Amino acid sequence: MDKSSENNRHVYWNPYFGGFLLGLLIIFTFYMTGRGLGASGAMKSSVVTLVDKVSHEHTINNAYYSKFVKDDESPMNTWLVFESLGVLAGAFISGSLSGRIGFRVQHSPKITSRRRLVFALFGGILFGLGAQIARGCTSGAALSGMAVLSTGGFITMLAIFGTAYLFAYFFRKNWI
Template sequence: MLEKKKWKYMNPYFAGTLLGLVLLASFYFAGQGLGASGAGKKVVVTSVIAVAPGYAENSDFYKDFAASEHSPMYDWLVFQVLGVLLGGFLSGALAGRLTWKVERSPKISRRKRLIFAVIGGMLFGFGAQLAKGCTSGAALSGMATLALSGFVAMVGIFGTAFMLSFLFKKLWV
């Protein structure tokens, strides 16, 4: 084996404990859990207000932000997600995992993988607007605070992914 040995991933129970402690720290310091999709919404809102201010002022989805004195990017989750980007990068750099890569099953083309990545992202972005958050903001942070809607979202996400898994097996296995 000439290949340089990569740093292994962390034990999942240890990683889960650390993630739980980061989430707990978030509640303790800021009074709210962790999130991700909310920051995406702020990016969209900012772009739409910049490109089509007339549309934004008249749209239910954007008008409150268009009227606000602060930029939509002046937001807790936006800073938190910037941190995620840096934290992920630091971890990847330490572990020697920084490479450009399209991860896919050898059975599908890169193009197909990327098309499905976009479709998956779109569904996630759309669904998160309904559920007021994604796996982190709704499911994980919701469950830790015993929120009924957090448990409902969690069952919806994992249950549906599992039930549809036979249809998309070729993408992964």
Template structure:
């Protein structure tokens, strides 16, 4: 059998597919695709479950956890991200990529990669909340409707990436 695990969809075709999904998202739901929004809902419902009295009085949580409102998990972004998970698994299974691996440069250790992954995740966690979304929810969904916010995000995230790339090159090349 031909080994497909290093094969990828044509990038323009993959982009076109994602673009179509974005159009459907705006057409049906009136909002764009998201990534970090689902994480936010998970954190909100987790904190609410642990300490409801705190959550209903803290600004960040209050609007989502008042008595009588439906669970933060019963939301468009959560169902969308559940779909993303299923879609990714279908695709990875098709290409034979559904195995445990650590993705990294051969020049760094697994430990270094894991620490960097956690640190990167922390930065995205804070950034996505401060900036009202991540690559999907802020930038791509913004660009889809010519929103100024999407282009500010685009310039800052990719600009920041190129700005800092030199200092972290040993992680990748």
């Protein structure tokens, strides 16, 4: 790797520039599709598909899975799954251009990677659970909700960031 990309690895866009482009993208998304962005929806579709593969009987008998299982098509055939495939590709392109690609576990030097992975798993479980209860995550509920002044979107945003600040003290060793 040449020296310039080594130095640029942690140089990111100005946050206001990134935010401005993201705002334009949300406008474009609503203008085209009438809906906002999302992320956790694709993971839900993946879970529904996996469970459906293991036991179709179980998915049709479960009141939640059955909402997303259709007889004639795969539960993966949703807008958010295609959008998320785009997210993976887009992030890969951006990471490639800046030399940020590589398998590693990122963590504070004060903790072990094992501890980082345990907390990542635990945090993911909570986020997955919470995103189902609130019908969307930071993208689908909070950001896309706020773009159309949805009351639920604002409440979810305040609950996410408010609680994260409240609990930040207990997880400080992982980050600072």
